[in-house]
Amino acid sequence: MSDPRLLIVTGKGGVGKTTVTAAIGRATSRVGLRTLLVETASPGRLANVLRVPSLEAEPRPVGERLDAVALDADRALASFVQSLVPLRLLSNALLASDTFRIVAAAVPGIAEAAMLSQLLAWLEPRGLRRPAWDRIVLDAPASGHSAPLLSTPETLGGIASVGPLGTSLRRMSEWLRDPARTRAFVVAIPEAWAVAEAAELRAVLRDEVRVPLAPPIANAVFPRRFAAADEERLLSERAAGSVDDRLIAAGLYFLRRRGDEKSHLRELRRATGEIPVELPFVFDPDVRLDRLDPVAAAIAEVLP
Amino acid sequence: MSAKRSRTTNGDAGALDAWLDGVRVLVCLGPGGVGKTTTAASIAIAAAMAGRRVAVLTVDPAARLKDALDLPERPGALHRVPLPDSARGSLDAVLLDAKGLFDALVRRLAPSDDLAERIVRNPVYRNVAGAFAGSDAYMALEQVLDLASDPGHDLVVVDTPPASHALELFDAPQKILALLQSRALEYLEDPTRILGNATSRIARGVLSGVVMALERMTGLTLMRDLSSLASDFAEVAPRFRERATAIRDLLHAPTTRYALVTAPDPHGADDVLAFTGEVDRLGIRCDAVIVNRVLSLDVPDASAPPPRRRAGGGGERPGLPVALSRRLVECAADLAAISEGQRRVVERLREGLDALDLARGGTSPRLWLELPALRPAPVTLPAITDLAGRLGAIPTEHPRPAPRAGRRS
Numbered sequence: 084m085s086d087p088r089l090l091i092v093t094g095k096g097g098v099g100k101t102t103v104t105a106a107i108g109r110a111t112s113r114v115g116l117r118t119l120l121v122e123t124a125s126p127g128r129l130a131n132v133l134r135v136p137s138l139e140a141e142p143r144p145v146g147e148r149l150d151a152v153a154l155d156a157d158r159a160l161a162s163f164v165q166s167l168v169p170l171r172l173l174s175n176a177l178l179a180s181d182t183f184r185i186v187a188a189a190v191p192g193i194a195e196a197a198m199l200s201q202l203l204a205w206l207e208p209r210g211l212r213r214p215a216w217d218r219i220v221l222d223a224p225a226s227g228h229s230a231p232l233l234s235t236p237e238t239l240g241g242i243a244s245v246g247p248l249g250t251s252l253r254r255m256s257e258w259l260r261d262p263a264r265t266r267a268f269v270v271a272i273p274e275a276w277a278v279a280e281a282a283e284l285r286a287v288l289r290d291e292v293r294v295p296l297a298p299p300i301a302n303a304v305f306p307r308r309f310a311a312a313d314e315e316r317l318l319s320e321r322a323a324g325s326v327d328d329r330l331i332a333a334g335l336y337f338l339r340r341r342g343d344e345k346s347h348l349r350e351l352r353r354a355t356g357e358i359p360v361e362l363p364f365v366f367d368p369d370v371r372l373d374r375l376d377p378v379a380a381a382i383a384e385v386l387p
Numbered sequence: 388m389s390a391k392r393s394r395t396t397n398g399d400a401g402a403l404d405a406w407l408d409g410v411r412v413l414v415c416l417g418p419g420g421v422g423k424t425t426t427a428a429s430i431a432i433a434a435a436m437a438g439r440r441v442a443v444l445t446v447d448p449a450a451r452l453k454d455a456l457d458l459p460e461r462p463g464a465l466h467r468v469p470l471p472d473s474a475r476g477s478l479d480a481v482l483l484d485a486k487g488l489f490d491a492l493v494r495r496l497a498p499s500d501d502l503a504e505r506i507v508r509n510p511v512y513r514n515v516a517g518a519f520a521g522s523d524a525y526m527a528l529e530q531v532l533d534l535a536s537d538p539g540h541d542l543v544v545v546d547t548p549p550a551s552h553a554l555e556l557f558d559a560p561q562k563i564l565a566l567l568q569s570r571a572l573e574y575l576e577d578p579t580r581i582l583g584n585a586t587s588r589i590a591r592g593v594l595s596g597v598v599m600a601l602e603r604m605t606g607l608t609l610m611r612d613l614s615s616l617a618s619d620f621a622e623v624a625p626r627f628r629e630r631a632t633a634i635r636d637l638l639h640a641p642t643t644r645y646a647l648v649t650a651p652d653p654h655g656a657d658d659v660l661a662f663t664g665e666v667d668r669l670g671i672r673c674d675a676v677i678v679n680r681v682l683s684l685d686v687p688d689a690s691a692p693p694p695r696r697r698a699g700g701g702g703e704r705p706g707l708p709v710a711l712s713r714r715l716v717e718c719a720a721d722l723a724a725i726s727e728g729q730r731r732v733v734e735r736l737r738e739g740l741d742a743l744d745l746a747r748g749g750t751s752p753r754l755w756l757e758l759p760a761l762r763p764a765p766v767t768l769p770a771i772t773d774l775a776g777r778l779g780a781i782p783t784e785h786p787r788p789a790p791r792a793g794r795r796s
Contacts (some may be wrong), residue, residue, distance in 0.1 A: 101654070127657050128654045129659065143475070224605075225420070274764050275763065308714045308717065309714065316711070326707055334718050334721050336718070366724040367728075368729075
């Protein structure tokens with residue numbers, strides 16, 4: 084298989100990474116690709132969008148051809164230790180000991196490494212088994228924390244150069260840098276700081292972590308409902324008092340918000356040198372999978 | 388329920404002022420992306436305007452407060468923020484420099500320069516100080532302790548890393564203290580002791596094999612470096628322990644208060660409640676809740692009839708074309724949907740926090756404030772200063788339970 088299979092979604096906190104992750108899953112599963120959504124931070128958000136009580140450490144179906152799983156650092160570390168220890172009783176004793184936890188915490192990036200090797204196990208099952216999924220979508224931690232996670236193979240790889248951990252980190256590193264297998268989606272919303280941070284994060288991911296990037300994603304973009312000339316029209320109607328003031332205010336809010344957003348979208352394009360993919364704002368307060376179809380349709384155009 | 392509610396239009400910075408009376412440290416907690424940095428800055432400005440001598444610290448790794456407060460490049464240094472002439476107090480801002488500070492702290496606390504160098508040059512220390520997630524948080528607290536003991540400031544406002552990492556903030560002193568306990572350090576030299584004395588020799592044998600496997604995987608030098616770091620660190624430990632204890636005391640001091648900053652996003656309530664639950668278990672209560680980015684637009688009911696062309700009038704003013712008025716109704720309905728979603732989130736938040744207090748046996752009522760969603764977003768000093776004047780009380784739809792004495796149980 085030569086198609087990219089690992090899709091990483093990241094960006095500043097609060098830009099809707101989880102929504103974008105879910106929308107990607109909606110888009111890929113609907114065209115027949117078996118998809119696994121992986122939650123790494125903000126526990127509960129993805130489950131909330133998918134309308135399931137919670138996500139487990141093992142992949143569970145959440146829709147047709149759509150599975151989801153929670154990738155938790157502690158649990159990844161636990162299953163990592165369990166894979167080494169023949170007796171569950173002993174591995175549990177080890178995991179329960181404070182000193183072991185301190186040792187584990189002091190080993191730089193060990194939790195991240197365990198997470199990545201768990202991810203690798205889903206991407207590349209052992210032996211002759213075929214991968215269970217065509218696409219794995221990683222809802223990665225927010226900006227400041229996704230680069231450390233994704234560069235773990237480099238930082239820890241220097242120390243853990245031998246043994247099974249070293250091997251799996253090397254393989255993960257190959258995955259993360261291969262444009263035929265991996266794409267990172269940096270999500271922004273059309274606001275000044277989110278745009279600045281997305282541009283910054285893209286530079287780090289491209290130059291330091293060297294992950295292949297998808298076009299920048301502009302999430303939650305307000306719809307265009309008016310022409311520029313409409314503003315004057317609305318203002319004169321307001322002055323005349325012929326229409327409910329609050330309706331005019333709503334219209335003006337849309338008009339001005341759209342104008343403000345456009346300037347940030349231009350800045351996103353300028354700062355990244357690429358045309359951003361615009362995803363529509365979801366007004367429905369019940370954010371759930373089946374209401375994300377417009378978002379899924381918009382992002383489907385740039386999915387590998 | 389109608390989206391129409393009575394709103395406090397006057398700035399409610401006065402309520403915040405009263406709440407901050409006697410407070411030396413204000414910690415702003417909350418999930419990422421809610422505008423915590425901006426909110427912390429605007430509270431700091433409001434307090435400085437009202438006469439406090441304020442220091443605001445950001446530990447945000449993206450360093451966005453730097454832009455907002457127009458901070459110079461150099462992290463770790465105090466910078467006097469220019470305030471309007473009407474300000475009765477002062478504001479200093481500082482950007483956290485975790486890596487530089489950790490080295491500096493080790494050098495300051497180590498009994499000899501040789502030892503300090505040995506620690507700082509240990510290959511594991513490099514990784515621990517640079518990549519160990521807790522160290523940023525710990526260094527933030529180190530800096531808060533310094534700022535709080537500086538007589539030049541009477542209020543320290545702390546911006547914190549996003550939700551899940553804020554917990555590291557409270558864990559940090561404990562983690563460092565735990566690490567510094569000599570028994571743990573001894574174990575590093577003989578990891579098979581982990582199992583304690585209750586296990587059989589066979590169990591110990593198997594475990595020793597596991598530890599060896601771990602060593603093989605992580606590389607033998609890692610364990611050796613870790614244990615030499617541990618023994619070097621043992622000499623600095625007592626002074627680190629003093630600092631860590633002082634920091635822990637500061638976090639639980641009655642003059643330290645916590646404000647929960649949140650945005651009324653659809654996912655918001657669950658996240659925030661899970662977070663406050665965890666914080667609560669650590670014995671910390673958010674006495675103020677600031678809901679940021681509230682859509683403060685009075686929108687008509689979605690069920691209201693669409694605007695009609697004005698009848699008669701001789702035709703000089705034909706009114707809105709049907710297409711345009713239909714679009715206005717659409718806009719109003721969309722905004723009403725946003726407002727309704729926000730109202731639900733705030734309501735859930737209130738219920739969840741009340742339930743938390745009830746489980747604790749009842750505590751004093753919280754201060755609820757809201758900040759409006761501004762377009763364009765406030766990213767300049769004048770805009771953030773202006774925001775400080777817009778702190779508003781959250782309208783209450785039903786009476787709150789009567790206040791009870793005692794802030795913490």
